Amino acid sequence: MKRQIYLLHRWLGIVLCLFMAMWFFSGVVMMYVGYPKLTQAERLAALPELDGTACCASLQRWLDSAGRSEAPTALRLTTVAGQPRALLGYANGASHGKGGGRAELVALDGAEGGRVDGATPAAALAAARAFMPGVATSYLDLVAEDPYTLSKALDGLRPLHRVQMDDEAETRLYVSARTGEVVRDASAVERDWNWVGSWIHWLYPFRGGATDALWSDIVIYTALAATVLALLGMLVGVWRWRFSGTFRSGSHSPYREPWMRWHHVLGLVFGTLALSFIFSGLLSMNPFKVFDSGAPKAAQAGRLSAAQFALPAGEALRRLAASGFAARELEWRVVDGAGYYLALDGQGGTRLLAAGARADVDFNTAPPFAAFDMARLRQLGGTLLAPHRIVAADVLRQYDSYYYSREAHTMTGGPRHLPVLRLKFDDPHDSWLYLDPATGAVVKQVDGRQRAKRWLFGLLHSWDWAPLIERRPWWDLWMVAINAGGLLVSVSGIVLAWRRLRPRAAPART
The missing domain is CATH 1.20.120 (Four Helix Bundle (Hemerythrin (Met), subunit A))
Incomplete structure (x- = not known):
């Protein structure tokens, strides 16, 4: 033997x-x-402040232009090549990338509301110049993927334009041919060292x-x-x-x-x-x-509707600016059945703003606020794995063994917000949820x-x-x-x- x-x-x-x-x-x-990736901090830092006076088309106009019978599950307003762009996500759409069945993104002109069907090489160059102003660019080609873009997270954004930047780091930018956004950057150091x-x-x-x-x-x-x-x-x-x-x-x-x-x-x-x-x-x-x-995912907010967002996006941006918050992106969120705008600034800071009618909030006069109340968040969390009950609820002001931060370049790296609300349930799978009061979202489920x-x-x-x-x-x-x-x-x-x-x-x- x-x-x-x-x-x-x-x-x-x-x-x-x-x-x-x-x-x-x-x-x-x-x-x-x-492995090369474009971090949230890098992406937000490269965006200009959204201008509420020059934006936006109504939500209903965007929904009509998308041409879909179902409502979107996600909506984000950002800037592409200096112009506002709305990106609508549809959960049951089939991606045109390799990962069929992933959410499909529909890109729209944020100001006029018309559909943007793909980005040309010229549009990719414009997006790259806006991302890195004052740096000379040269267009390389259009690829489905290359050694630095094998991540499944990019599947719904393919194919990708490759643009070489003439900066000291020899940065290569990848621009989605579907949305026109810069979705990845890779310096010469990252490209070279990734081979080994x-x-x-x-x-x-x-x-x-x-x-x-x-x-x-x-x-x-x-x-x-x-x-x-x-x-x-x-x-x-x-x-x-x-x-x-x-x-x-x-x-x-x-x-x-x-x-x-x-x-x-x-x-x-x-x-x-x-x-x-x-x-x-x-x-x-x-x-x-x-x-x-086989544990079920937390039942977070489903599809968005115009009825949940009576406050126009342009007015929301003006209120945010008046409060001193320079929003660079705006997300549409449904929390506990009500619509909210989630604004992000260039440093990753957030603000929330009520966007629709609630019995306890007048959205016409409600100011932006930093976070949801923990008691309300706990009440909301109790419905996410119904009929199972919460057996423990803790407000974490320090990381625990399952919710923690690592360096941005690592596989699971990136900043994680604190405080968070950790909820433990009595379901057969012993599920825990981590809810971020700054967004109202479940940021981790284990x-x-x-x-x-x-x-x-x-x-x-x-x-x-x-x-x-x-x-x-x-x-x-x-x-x-x-x-x-x-x-x-x-x-x-x-x-x-x-x-x-x-x-x-x-x-x-x-």
Whole structure:
């Protein structure tokens, strides 16, 4: 039995040691250079203040121009190339991108209300110049996707115009051909480092082409095999180590050849951490849907209607400006059945403004306000997973283990607002909801299985444990040590694999 395990470990290592070396090296790169994305802060900072005197067409005009029989589930007013643009989202629309079934976006002229059917190369250049004023531009091409735009979040925005900016960072902008917005930016540093970072870490060479449909399975089964390899390596290492006494060489390891001995010793020292890293990476793919509990999503606001927004958008912008709030985007929100405008400024600050009739609010005179009352938010939250009841409600003014912030470049990074209201329910899935009083929205929902994933993936793979990530550079040193140890084990395995596979000279004939 042991011999079969030795052989299985050997041949799995020959096949997989190069993959493992790539994962450990690229993991260090991803600590500091993430996959390109346009953050909310970058996007808002590049937008001008919305002008209530030059905007807007009525909501009913926008709904009519969209030409859809159903009402939208989302509506946002932004600026594209210096002009107001309304973006309506329809949940049951089929995207024209790769991810069929995703919400479809319909772009409209914010001032006149007419439909904007696609953005030309000239429009893409205009959007890029408005995004980075005073920087020379050159149009590259139109692509469905490229190595830096594989995110599913972009599926409803494809195809994408690529525009090269002549700035110091050599920024490349991606402009949606559907909405005309700048939806991604990628500097030369991000583009270059991603070839040895996210690109190989996520096995993106298998994205696109004949293997695209198999990409998820390739990642899952490769990581699963690597997990078995690491586990078998630990078993073999322990079996071969002489804990009491030594071999004739004076070593606790039976191997005399330096590379074999180093592989043995390094595997014992770093094997457990390497195993946890590979196994947690496997869990990031939610293999075989192990973290899907079937828990229903919170019943947030559904479709928007003109009746819920009696206050015109232009008037809302004028009131916001009069209160000293410079709105750069406006969102239409339905909270507890009533319409509200959510305004965002260039620093990510928010204001709310009642937009329709309520028994307790006169929207004609109500001023903008910063957040919903926590008691009202709790009452609203109690209806979101009906008929299940709230068993605990807490106002969080500090992050907890499941709602926390990471650096913007990380996979789950970005700022998270505080305070939030955390509600725990008595449903069979042990669901928790986090509600943001600044927006009235559910910003996170986790059930028992997702909380398990937070520890099995989030902790073991990224070590995003508050006492550690709040005390950098200790987190950096710990993460680099883990990856360096795993890399050394893998590199020694590569050397041994090469020695096993390389052609050997035939013995001389006598």
